[in-house]
Amino acid sequence: MDRRLFLGFTASAAVTAASGSLLSVASATASGRYTARNPLLLNKNENPLGMSSRAIEAAKKALSIGHRYAGDYVTVLAEELALNEALKPQNIGVCNGSTRIIDAVIQNQANKNATIVAPAITYDQAQEATVNWNMAYQAIPMLADFKMDIAAMEIASLKIDGAVLVYLVSPNNPTGRLTPSNSIMAWIKRAPDNVFFLIDEAYHELVSDPLYKSAVSLVKGGYKNLVVTRTFSKIYAMAGMRIGYGIAHAEVMSEIKRYYASWNVNIVAAITASASLKDHAFFKKSFDENQTTKQMVYKTMNKLGLKCIPSEGNFILHEIGMDLKPYQRAMSERHILVGRDRGTGQRWNRLSMGTVEEMTYFIDQFQRLHS
Numbered sequence: 001m002d003r004r005l006f007l008g009f010t011a012s013a014a015v016t017a018a019s020g021s022l023l024s025v026a027s028a029t030a031s032g033r034y035t036a037r038n039p040l041l042l043n044k045n046e047n048p049l050g051m052s053s054r055a056i057e058a059a060k061k062a063l064s065i066g067h068r069y070a071g072d073y074v075t076v077l078a079e080e081l082a083l084n085e086a087l088k089p090q091n092i093g094v095c096n097g098s099t100r101i102i103d104a105v106i107q108n109q110a111n112k113n114a115t116i117v118a119p120a121i122t123y124d125q126a127q128e129a130t131v132n133w134n135m136a137y138q139a140i141p142m143l144a145d146f147k148m149d150i151a152a153m154e155i156a157s158l159k160i161d162g163a164v165l166v167y168l169v170s171p172n173n174p175t176g177r178l179t180p181s182n183s184i185m186a187w188i189k190r191a192p193d194n195v196f197f198l199i200d201e202a203y204h205e206l207v208s209d210p211l212y213k214s215a216v217s218l219v220k221g222g223y224k225n226l227v228v229t230r231t232f233s234k235i236y237a238m239a240g241m242r243i244g245y246g247i248a249h250a251e252v253m254s255e256i257k258r259y260y261a262s263w264n265v266n267i268v269a270a271i272t273a274s275a276s277l278k279d280h281a282f283f284k285k286s287f288d289e290n291q292t293t294k295q296m297v298y299k300t301m302n303k304l305g306l307k308c309i310p311s312e313g314n315f316i317l318h319e320i321g322m323d324l325k326p327y328q329r330a331m332s333e334r335h336i337l338v339g340r341d342r343g344t345g346q347r348w349n350r351l352s353m354g355t356v357e358e359m360t361y362f363i364d365q366f367q368r369l370h371s
Helices: 011-017 021-031 053-065 071-084 098-110 125-133 150-158 181-190 216-220 250-259 267-277 280-304 324-333 356-369
Strands: 092-095 115-119 137-140 164-169 195-200 226-231 244-247 315-319 348-352
Touching: 053 267, 071 092, 071 244, 071 267, 092 098, 092 250, 098 125, 098 164, 098 195, 098 226, 098 244, 098 250, 115 125, 115 150, 125 137, 137 150, 150 164, 150 181, 181 216, 216 226, 226 250, 244 250, 280 315, 280 356, 324 348, 324 356
Parallel strands: 115 137, 115 164, 164 195, 195 226
Antiparallel strands: 092 244, 226 244, 315 348
């Protein structure tokens, strides 16, 4: 499903859908639901809607063939993904979550003694992997308001003698910032042969910015110096099913597949992912709900005089008006789990979006905390 089908939805309509009496009713309903053993989870960037009914039905049916290997169904999924992207199945690598493809790319580059260059604040998988593969890692400081300094990253890469792996998450996690597509793609196009790019597009389907363009367009253009990763965890609500994929030139993908067993995917996950791709109504619902709840949070933080970073993901990095540890404790006492320390400073927190009802409860408790 093309995310651009949904760029016409306006913020005002989203706020209207979540305003007025709906807020008070939802808050009253939610306030009795959460307990210490069953807290509201706003800390892991999961899709709060859960899998669609169509996906659940597909998963149930898939259990009946759980004794079979998943290879044929993985092949079908790869073909469907390739068709969606106007590519060939050879450009697709399906795996147990996009994290597995990320690991495979890093291991491939570790064998070339590559140095990883990445923003100082980003998803931490690449930095953690350097310990396993004994790789050098250069964290480039952020610009104001948690923006990536692409120019500084490029300069750093040019000073490295040997292979370089540039790791870019866009939209970035935990900031939610979307780095301008033209700056990323221009760099990839002019990069020297020793520089390889790993572009993590986990939140691709949730982007509303009409200027956004996926790096997959460079794969279509024949470039061999990048791998783009995607996941079913976010808009399709399949985080626990662990299925994702990479997109690259066929020669590059063939090389990356040497670092993981491409057939080693859960058969239920593969079949459910195929069903989810066809569930356009749920795709739209996920997109809309995420837009609505983000507008609710923006409005609340603005009212309280707390800054938010504009987010193109399913989370918002925002000021909390106090230090992080006391804030986490205070919210936990209200049976709400919020984000951990992500290196963004002690007075900021990454808040994952819940449903309208869940975010109504959060907003009520957050406002009480700051009253």
